Amino acid sequence: MEVEVGNIVLPGNIVKEAESLAKENKKVVLGNGLRSDENEKVVVSKSGILCKRKNIFYVDSYQKRYIPAKNDTVIGIVHSKTLDFFWVDINCSELASLPYLAFEGATKKNRPDINIGDLIYCKVMQSNPDLEPELVCVDSTGKKGNLGELKDGLMFSCTINLVRKILNEKCTLLHLLSKECPYEIAAGINGRIWINSKNINTTILLRNTILEAEYTPYHQMKNLVDRFASELTGIN
Template sequence: MSIVLPGERVPAQHVNLKLGPGLLQSSNASSSRSIISTRAGTLNHSANGSKWWIESNSRRYVPAAQEAVVGVVVQKQGEGFRVDIGSAHSANLDGLAFEGATKRNKPNIKIGSLIYARVSLAHKDMEPELECFDAQTRKAEGFGELKGGFLIRCSLRMCRQLLDPNHFLLPLLGSLFPLEIAVGLNGRVWINSQDAKRIIAITQAIEAADPDAQGMDEHNITNLLEDLDRRWMLS
């Protein structure tokens, strides 16, 4: 990781290069494939170097194509919906952007419903667009309406850590509780478990591990969960 400033070029190169928040491909014809930063922060990339992004202390989510988000349906419009994803503008979700949806058979999504979706279009001069299926397979692949459960908000950095397979928290929680989880890179996490006590325990663990809050490590999170278990008999 390295620190970059706005306007600085970054060495992002890959056959299937995907740019995340804070990075933009230069439109200058003389410098094709030149990638520049649009914000100050730490430059990060995936293990294989195909995905690059900048992490900063930004509180507002800036949509980036192909990122998973958790949104709240705030309006029905025409053949689709408007969804609050925590960005500067609401996102558009077409009523046909669900697995198996047709003009005669559309999902019955109500205002206030939670949606787990993928950003299909993100441009600074346009409202973001969402889809609830994999663009290649047209299968849901876990996307769609989230029923029941509980929605929590955490830092954008915490969400990226939860999606890191090497991060300790989700494997630890999964070894203790049956749980369902949908992590949005927009600072929202949906969780569900057997009962309210376990949902509260999972919520407290995620909030305590958030690097923008207490930033507890694995040892302290384990102690926190053991203390909750003694008080609430979660096992």
């Protein structure tokens, strides 16, 4: 059965739009809940809602445990170090490997200054059921972009659904919050969010507002941010 973006989908459904774009030699990225079969058809592997963001197709489904998928951007916690790798907790069933050379400008003699317990914003480079996930901290051009170590700030856990919601182009929350106060944010699709602002009270208020957004409809985000602005005035 063929399905379209916005439909509720089931395993085995075919995503014709993604398949057609690929045949036109346009770049298509398959995210969570989708795979390409031996006939080059894009097949749903998980129940949920079919979504699209730019050239990325994915299935939005409620899940507690993160399942790594190639090109996912995640927040990891450095668990241990070996001769050539950092081993990183990305909230899945096993540790992911992050090679020392997977950082911009890194060489065998010039290794990144990363320690156990540090937070890393990184991308899933490889995800295979038979191997541990592999991470990188550079984009396709070898540049770090917004990837790398997350210093200071506050990291908190949340549902994977909330991360997908605030990253959805229909959600105005992050844009509206930026009008009220300057802040930095890194949202990991593995159910972790890092934020940093001018002081800890503002950072905690930002965290609470973002968590509240999980059960707030898109059209009520303005009301949520108005309450944030009112509370912000009280603590500054």
